[in-house]
Amino acid sequence: MRRIVETAVLCLMAGAPALWAEDQTPQPEATTALTERVSAEAQDFMVAAAHPLAAEAGYDILEAGGSAADAAVAVQMVLNLVEPQSSGIGGGAFLLYGDAALGRLTSFDGRETAPAAAGPDYWLTPEGEPMDFFAAVPGGKSVGVPGTLALMKMVHERYGKLPWATLFEPAIAMAEEGFPVSQRLAASIAEAEGLASFPGARALFFHEDGTPLQEGETLRNPDFARTLRLIAADGIGPFYHGAIARDIVAAVKTETNPGVMTLEDLAGYRVIERDPVCMEYRSWEVCGMGPPSSGALTVGQMLGILSHWDLPAMGEGVPATHLFLEAANLAFADRGLYMADSDFVDMPEGLLDPDYLAGRAELIDPEHAMGEATAGEPPWDEAALRAPGLAAPEHGTSHFVIVDAGGDVVSATTTIEQGFGSQVVTNGFLLNNELTDFSFVAEEDGKPVANRVEPGKRPRSSMAPTVVLEEGVPVLLVGSPGGSRIIPYVAQALVGILDFGLDPQEAVDRPHVLSRNGPADIEEGPEAQAMADALAGLGHETKIRDLNSGLHAIAITPEGLIGAADKRREGEALGQ
Numbered sequence: 001m002r003r004i005v006e007t008a009v010l011c012l013m014a015g016a017p018a019l020w021a022e023d024q025t026p027q028p029e030a031t032t033a034l035t036e037r038v039s040a041e042a043q044d045f046m047v048a049a050a051h052p053l054a055a056e057a058g059y060d061i062l063e064a065g066g067s068a069a070d071a072a073v074a075v076q077m078v079l080n081l082v083e084p085q086s087s088g089i090g091g092g093a094f095l096l097y098g099d100a101a102l103g104r105l106t107s108f109d110g111r112e113t114a115p116a117a118a119g120p121d122y123w124l125t126p127e128g129e130p131m132d133f134f135a136a137v138p139g140g141k142s143v144g145v146p147g148t149l150a151l152m153k154m155v156h157e158r159y160g161k162l163p164w165a166t167l168f169e170p171a172i173a174m175a176e177e178g179f180p181v182s183q184r185l186a187a188s189i190a191e192a193e194g195l196a197s198f199p200g201a202r203a204l205f206f207h208e209d210g211t212p213l214q215e216g217e218t219l220r221n222p223d224f225a226r227t228l229r230l231i232a233a234d235g236i237g238p239f240y241h242g243a244i245a246r247d248i249v250a251a252v253k254t255e256t257n258p259g260v261m262t263l264e265d266l267a268g269y270r271v272i273e274r275d276p277v278c279m280e281y282r283s284w285e286v287c288g289m290g291p292p293s294s295g296a297l298t299v300g301q302m303l304g305i306l307s308h309w310d311l312p313a314m315g316e317g318v319p320a321t322h323l324f325l326e327a328a329n330l331a332f333a334d335r336g337l338y339m340a341d342s343d344f345v346d347m348p349e350g351l352l353d354p355d356y357l358a359g360r361a362e363l364i365d366p367e368h369a370m371g372e373a374t375a376g377e378p379p380w381d382e383a384a385l386r387a388p389g390l391a392a393p394e395h396g397t398s399h400f401v402i403v404d405a406g407g408d409v410v411s412a413t414t415t416i417e418q419g420f421g422s423q424v425v426t427n428g429f430l431l432n433n434e435l436t437d438f439s440f441v442a443e444e445d446g447k448p449v450a451n452r453v454e455p456g457k458r459p460r461s462s463m464a465p466t467v468v469l470e471e472g473v474p475v476l477l478v479g480s481p482g483g484s485r486i487i488p489y490v491a492q493a494l495v496g497i498l499d500f501g502l503d504p505q506e507a508v509d510r511p512h513v514l515s516r517n518g519p520a521d522i523e524e525g526p527e528a529q530a531m532a533d534a535l536a537g538l539g540h541e542t543k544i545r546d547l548n549s550g551l552h553a554i555a556i557t558p559e560g561l562i563g564a565a566d567k568r569r570e571g572e573a574l575g576q
Ligand code: GLU
Pocket: 394, 395, 396, 397, 415, 416, 417, 418, 434, 437, 460, 461, 462, 463, 480, 481, 482, 483, 484, 486
């Protein structure tokens, strides 16, 4: 029996850690109507994901005795079907797995890779100019070699308890019988410029007369059901070596922006198991995904800088928000210059060095905004040899978190990049446009850009699946979509829960105020103008706007599990 206990307020136990206590885009991900929410509570297991059907699939697997790895596979396959604009087997993902029995946290890198034929001038026009970002997104050229399915297979092999094929049953049934198009999917289809010009996408998301599917209409995806049946029966072979691989290679040869991916690129894809990047923050260790993601390093730098102030004593308010913005500006300056796929680029060891970050914190004036921050010089000889890359907008992603009955945990961020990725559909799923996460320029003033395209390289990400440890044990799982805003979304949720003692749902839902070394973005809402005025008084340039995070979090407390699903999206936290 599914049991969701909702609590309005999480009581703080005396003496307990505070934990318990620029963008224009043609294919944005639509926001949902905002309704107030409260945290979900459970004792044994929990899943929080961006769509109720995905959360239910995960719940059912956990209830049947499945591990967090088993549930992750089921959740991902259903997300691919019901939230196709955001993630799926045509994309890439990062997943943190906490193995309770071994007391070990591992990060799995299922990021897309550049085909062997892609080089530094990949995104330059014949005249040598960087292509327009939105002109580069649609079509096969932006498609990186997908990693999500291989990642799911590796995590299942390592930690799965239920048979692989069982995990595909919920998505297969839903793909065959159909499911109701959600408000957000309907809005995303309606707003996605050019989507109907791709025959596969047109067949899937539009009526025969070319009108987009509406909220509540039934979407069936028999091609995807067939794909999942094949993978359930034969494993990932058909996808990386067989019939599906051949279809992917054919599909990326689009008329506009043809791709260069080959069968060898797909056959050569490898998931990489990496040590998580962890940052000590007050009494916690905040762990996340290292390069090729900039997520954990940038979140870690922000926290390392903020640790120089007593935020719990300051409480929420303008002074703490100012510090948060300045910490973000400093961290984003380093991100722009240094961070990329460290298998291809030497990165400074010292980016999380406490002394280095103490020096960065000294640059902050609590009374006045610093304006644009410049990158620091961590103790590393090659630092000066890099040129900053151009920032690109990013939009199509999903985050889910899982705790199983045995205490294993998953925090996973999964993406096809923009809403509907490259818009190219094959075998019932969309292919990503992750290669536009590379810098479009390869060098500046003779200096190489760290995140330039190179064959086999993984584009820099902002995804920040996070697991917070206390004395080595997971106590909080969190992450979000949102392109490079993922980093401040996650950092803000961490500060809200860890420093201000907020209940996870409150922390997730409170209005965002963030920066990425540019103007301060302030989330639209009743308090926005007052916040903008106060920050302007400190010298910040401000912009009030819609901020469409999709945070999902689970706090693991002595009293049980407390889950939150961002009110800005359609997700749900379910547990027992
Ligand atoms: N492609 C982005 C990244 O890997 C994520 C896109 C999004 O969150 O919307 O950082």
